[in-house]
Amino acid sequence: MKLEAFLYNTLNRTVASAIGLAAPFHTKARKLYEGHKSLINSIEKHFQSEKAPVAWFHCASLGEFEQGRPVMEAFKKEYPDYKILLTFFSPSGYEVRKDYAGADFICYLPFDTPGQAKRFIQAAKPRIAFFVKYEYWYNYLRLLHEQNVPTFLVSGIFNPSFIFFKPYGGFYRKMLLYFTHLFVQNKESARLLDSIGIRNYSLGGDTRFDRVAAICQQPKKIPLAEAFKADQPLLVAGSSWEPDLRVLAPLLLHYKGKLKAIIAPHEADEAHVEEAEEILSGLHICRFSKATEETAAKADVLLIDNVGMLSSLYALGDYAFVGGGFGKGLHNILEAATFGMPVFFGNKAYHIFQEAFDLIDRGGAFAIGSAGELQHRFSVLYEDEEKRKEAAHSCADYVQENTGATRQIMEYIQFMKKENARQNL
Known part of the structure; x- marks a missing residue:
């Protein structure tokens, strides 16, 4: 195990160095590099005078944040004396949610080297920790385990290709035992954990259902989008990539005057917005940022050139098209499904999403x-x-049938609090 730990730590140090070298040439690497400058020092400075207990939530990126968010908010409501520490690995999560009001301190996760992990844990002193879906960091998990900090995996999901289930995966299997409890999404994940002798789990479902159900109850009003829709049928295309738009364009042209469309590209920068305008040429397009209610009402397509409103836009839809299915991976179809509308997506990259199969x-x-x-x-x-x-x-x-994962996690924590006062939750 010492050799595996040495190789693991060497790899993490190498990755950290490589990000620094790539920073001048790659946007995401540059954001990571900048985000890690003086990171440990700023964490130590922030927490040096903190007296309140800390609950640490770690999410790889934006999708995992949305999965962890219901638990974060339920925990804060149940235990208001706790401060919420939220960390991200990816810039695509941190940059979008760095101002999230539900957390008290938000930062990147320092690289998982023995020294960085030790300084982070010593500074933040988390009393409870939550890792969302896919996150397994050896040094952090080992230290939390050694210090008897209750540590949970939220909405975990496993498949046979994961290294835990390989003959050479012993080092990584050890990480699973560092968790106090693993809440997994489905029976296949439970079966796989059973196959390697992991018993500290329960079938907890997917907290994304709780998140989208909550959004459905309180969607934000967007008057410009409402004026655009008026009384016409509306298709909302979310997180659309170039292949998605090329499939959508003929449909929208065919139904021009009979169907309106709100289209949110997967990236809202100028290049991707211009790409969408080119593909959809032949339709009357207006950008959200430049439209008035009057001009929007006359358009065929409302093109969303900002971030953060997609889930509320689905509330207006009669049909949805969710992007990513032709390329890197299908985006969240539950955001659309919760509002009650048929959902379309590409047939190439949806196979790891159980909800896609279920809804089909x-x-x-x-x-x-x-x-x-x-x-x-x-x-x-x-x-x-x-x-x-x-x-x-x-x-x-x-x-609606699949909500309740957050409640199950909170009930477990409440039970543990009552039964194990020494953990001082």
């Missing part, structure tokens, strides 16, 4: 391979309102 089986979602297939499947629902409503209800009901 229930008739609420449709994996499509081409513009022609999209137009065919869409037209069936567009021409038959009862069929559209059936698909919509399937989606909304599915979300």
